[in-house]
Amino acid sequence: MIINKRWEFAMASADYERMIPIQKTNIYREVVMRINQLLDEGGYAPGDRLPPERVLSEQLGVSRTTLRQGIKVLESIGRLETRVGSGTYVCPDHIPQVSIQDIDINKKGITDLITVRCGIEITALNAFFQTARTPENISALERLLKEDQARSPQPRKSNSSYTYRYDFKFEEMIAQITTNKILILQQQQIHALWTYLWGKLGFLPRMGRANIDHNNILDAIKDNEPELACIFMRRHVQRDIDSLFIDNSSSPS
Numbered sequence: 001m002i003i004n005k006r007w008e009f010a011m012a013s014a015d016y017e018r019m020i021p022i023q024k025t026n027i028y029r030e031v032v033m034r035i036n037q038l039l040d041e042g043g044y045a046p047g048d049r050l051p052p053e054r055v056l057s058e059q060l061g062v063s064r065t066t067l068r069q070g071i072k073v074l075e076s077i078g079r080l081e082t083r084v085g086s087g088t089y090v091c092p093d094h095i096p097q098v099s100i101q102d103i104d105i106n107k108k109g110i111t112d113l114i115t116v117r118c119g120i121e122i123t124a125l126n127a128f129f130q131t132a133r134t135p136e137n138i139s140a141l142e143r144l145l146k147e148d149q150a151r152s153p154q155p156r157k158s159n160s161s162y163t164y165r166y167d168f169k170f171e172e173m174i175a176q177i178t179t180n181k182i183l184i185l186q187q188q189q190i191h192a193l194w195t196y197l198w199g200k201l202g203f204l205p206r207m208g209r210a211n212i213d214h215n216n217i218l219d220a221i222k223d224n225e226p227e228l229a230c231i232f233m234r235r236h237v238q239r240d241i242d243s244l245f246i247d248n249s250s251s252p253s
Contacts, residue, residue, distance in 0.1 A: 031060065034060045034070075036079070045090065049089050071088060078091050103193060103197060114238055117237050118234055120183070120187050121174075121236075121237055122230050122233055125229055132177045137177050144170060168194075171191075213235065216232040
C-alpha cells in the first residue's frame with residue numbers, strides 16, 4: 001500500500017511538472033512565431049513602426065502581457081527595438097563582419113589571426129573526417145596537390161627562402177567538400193584577412209614549406225588519422241611570432 005501511494009505521488013508530480021511548462025512553452029513559442037510571421041508577411045521594412053500593443057494583441061489573439069514577452073524575445077535577438085514614448089520598430093538586418101579596420105597591423109593582430117585561422121582549418125578538417133572522407137574526395141585532394149605543385153612557377157630566391165603567392169586551394173577544397181556554407185564563407189574571409197595582414201607587414205609566403213605541410217596532412221587523411229592530420233594542420237598555420245618579428249627574412253605560408 002505504501003509503495004502504491006509513492007507511485008501515485010510520483011506520477012502525479014511528474015504529470016504536474018510535465019504539463020505546465022509545455023503549455024507555457026507552446027504559448028511562448030507561438031507568440032514569437034506569430035510576430036515573426038507578421039514581420040515577414042506584413043510588409044514591414046527595417047525602420048517601420050509596428051501598430052500599438054492593443055492592435056497587435058488583437059491581431060494575434062493574445063493578451064498584451066503575452067505580447068510584451070514575445071516582443072522582448074525579439075528585442076534580445078535584434079529583430080525589434082522598443083523606443084520609450086515612441087513605439088516598437090523593426091530593426092535593420094545586421095550581421096557583424098570582420099574587416100581590416102578591426103585588426104591591429106602588428107604582432108598582436110597576427111597572433112589573433114593565427115588563433116582564429118587555426119580553429120577554422122581544424123574545424124573543416126574534422127568535418128571532412130566525420131562526413132566526407134571518401135575515396136573519391138581523397139583522390140580529389142590528391143589531384144589538386146599534384147596539379148598545383150606541377151604548375152607552380154619556378155621559385156625565385158629571396159633571402160635564401162623560396163617565395164610564391166599565397167595559395168589556399170587545398171584548405172578551401174577540404175571545407176568545400178564538407179558543404180558547410182557557413183564554414184566555407186568564414187574560411188574565405190579569414191584567408192583574405194591573412195593575405196592582407198601578412199602583406200601589410202611585409203612578409204611573403206613560403207610555399208615550399210606549405211607543400212610539405214599539405215602532403216603530410218593528405219597522408220594522414222589517407223591513413224584515416226584525424227588527430228595526426230589536425231597536428232599537421234596546426235603546425236602549418238601556427239608560427240613562432242617572436243622569431244618572425246625579430247628576423248624579417250622568415251616568411252609565413
